[in-house]
Amino acid sequence: MAHASEAETTATSLSETPLADLHRRLGARMVPFAGYAMPVQYPTGILTEHNWTREKAGLFDVSHMGQCFLIGPDHATTAKALEALTPGDFQGLGLGRIRYTLFTTAEGGIIDDLMVTRSADPGADGALFLVVNAGRKAIDYAHLAANLPGDVELVMADDRALLALQGPLAAAVMARLCPAAAEIGFMTAITAAIGGIECAISRSGYTGEDGFEISVDADKAEALATLLLAEPEVAPIGLGARDSLRLEAGLCLYGHDIDEATSPAEADLGFAIGKRRRAEGGFPGAMRILGELAEGVPRLRVGIQPEGRAPAREGTEIRDAGGSLVGIVTSGGFGPTAGGPIAMGYVSADCAAEGTPLTLTVRGKELVARVVPLPFVPHRYFRKSAS
Amino acid sequence: MATYFTKDHEWVRVDGDIATVGISDYAQSQLGDVVYVELPEIGKQLAKGDEAAVVESVKAASEVFAPISGIVEGINAGLVDQPAKINEAPEGEGWFLKLIIADKGELVGLMDETAYKAFLETL
Known part of the structure; x- marks a missing residue:
């Protein structure tokens, strides 16, 4: 037996997160991921972990991700500095609000996707908190360092861990441990203590479920994780289930669904381009990206549902009904909640309409598939009515 | 009935002229939850080392030789x-x-259960 599509290979001097010992005690299988030894699964396995997160609350260690602050003299200065590198509206970002954005290249490609938080504390104004992908943080930090104005400083927060508590019962757990956090709406943040441990808590995640992402001092991370795992609704969840959950939620994985060769318009991430920024431009690649948003794109990221049971993995060729090559799968596998194979990929614009029949070539065999709307599993975010 | 194992973690159980083939407990534990299997057609001629089946977990596809x-x-x-x-x-x-x-x-080159267990210890 041989693994045909195992992604990770070499294991040279891997970094560890502050929770590595805890993962091992919990029986995790550790694999190299973006330079870190990370838990891919615990003894219960990916299917059980996936379903647990959809039904209860899963605890994920995402401390490998890059956390940093941009610190300037006031909000407008810091926001403008970030706007010079991203298409997001950060001048208009309210206190305690979070926005998903992209670092774009001058050619309109995507350097990374990231989350940006403006603290709820007016005393902390002038600071923006960024969370970037593990595999891109060195590139992102160099990009920021090279492009920030003199009065905005990049401060890495390598001394912080990041946990994600995700699932329909995450809020009930939070209501017991930190009632203030249970009250906040999707894509907002507060600073509050959980069991006496000071945390920066966001209502956000990467599973499509309601949930929280919790930034905490590295030396308190194990105490916090232990506290959360003691709740009956909470179980530890590895990277394997994190991937199947995000794929069902139709969320992009950097380096797979998006990269420097894909534009935000092609990736169907137009929502990340602020209304004001669409009118004003002034971000790297604006000419291409705004042109594509106005006039359409040659290819588009879509959801793909193969018929039958066989998963179509990343790299699978996509053909139209006439047999012409029209695209490629960028993420694909089995969706436990969807109950069958699911995939995302890029197809030429004339094949992107919902219901378009496609053919996937898997191990030399032709599989029938069709374009379906994303996400595969409906999002269940906790949205509060606009205040 | 004698059971033999390969270094690729398949097993073969021999009963007369018929060999039953599967993957070892170690292989399934490494693979994780299996969600899809592709089996060969009856009558197919397989040479030693040919792809006999495909097994996919949530995470990855693997070949069974x-x-x-x-x-x-x-x-x-x-x-x-x-x-x-x-x-x-x-x-x-x-x-x-x-x-x-x-x-x-061809069975001569395969491991018996004791040898396979010893082999697993080296991994």
Whole structure:
């Protein structure tokens, strides 16, 4: 037996997160991921972990991700500095609000996707908190360092861990441990203590479920994780289930669904381009990206549902009904909640309409598939009515 | 009935001229939850080392190689609807296929259970 599509290979001097010992005690299988030894699964396995997160609350260690602050003299200065590198509206970002954005290249490609938080504390104004992908943080930090104005400083927060508590019962757990956090709406943040441990808590995640992402001092991370795992609704969840959950939620994985060769318009991430920024431009690649948003794109990221049971993995060729090559799968596998194979990929614009029949070539065999709307599993975010 | 193992973690159970083939408990534990199985057609001629079947977990696709040469005489068709059997009973109900053995001499190069257990210790 041989693994045909195992992604990770070499294991040279891997970094560890502050929770590595805890993962091992919990029986995790550790694999190299973006330079870190990370838990891919615990003894219960990916299917059980996936379903647990959809039904209860899963605890994920995402401390490998890059956390940093941009610190300037006031909000407008810091926001403008970030706007010079991203298409997001950060001048208009309210206190305690979070926005998903992209670092774009001058050619309109995507350097990374990231989350940006403006603290709820007016005393902390002038600071923006960024969370970037593990595999891109060195590139992102160099990009920021090279492009920030003199009065905005990049401060890495390598001394912080990041946990994600995700699932329909995450809020009930939070209501017991930190009632203030249970009250906040999707894509907002507060600073509050959980069991006496000071945390920066966001209502956000990467599973499509309601949930929280919790930034905490590295030396308190194990105490916090232990506290959360003691709740009956909470179980530890590895990277394997994190991937199947995000794929069902139709969320992009950097380096797979998006990269420097894909534009935000092609990736169907137009929502990340602020209304004001669409009118004003002034971000790297604006000419291409705004042109594509106005006039359409040659290819588009879509959801793909193969018929039958066989998963179509990343790299699978996509053909139209006439047999012409029209695209490629960028993420694909089995969706436990969807109950069958699911995939995302890029197809030429004339094949992107919902219901378009496609053919996937898997191990030399032709599989029938069709374009379906994303996400595969409906999002269940906790949205509060606009205040 | 003698059972032999390969370094690629397939097993072969020999009963007369027929060999039953599956993957070892170690293999299923490394693979994780199996969600899809592709089995060969009955009558297919397999040379030792040919791709005999495909097994996919949530995470990855893997090939199952023919541990010895032979003609596919039977397949465990129930696996297609219940791939989890491979995790539950990899060396029993989770068998993949039966081969009409072409050359019993090929069994000589395989490990017996004791040798396979010792091999696993080295991994």
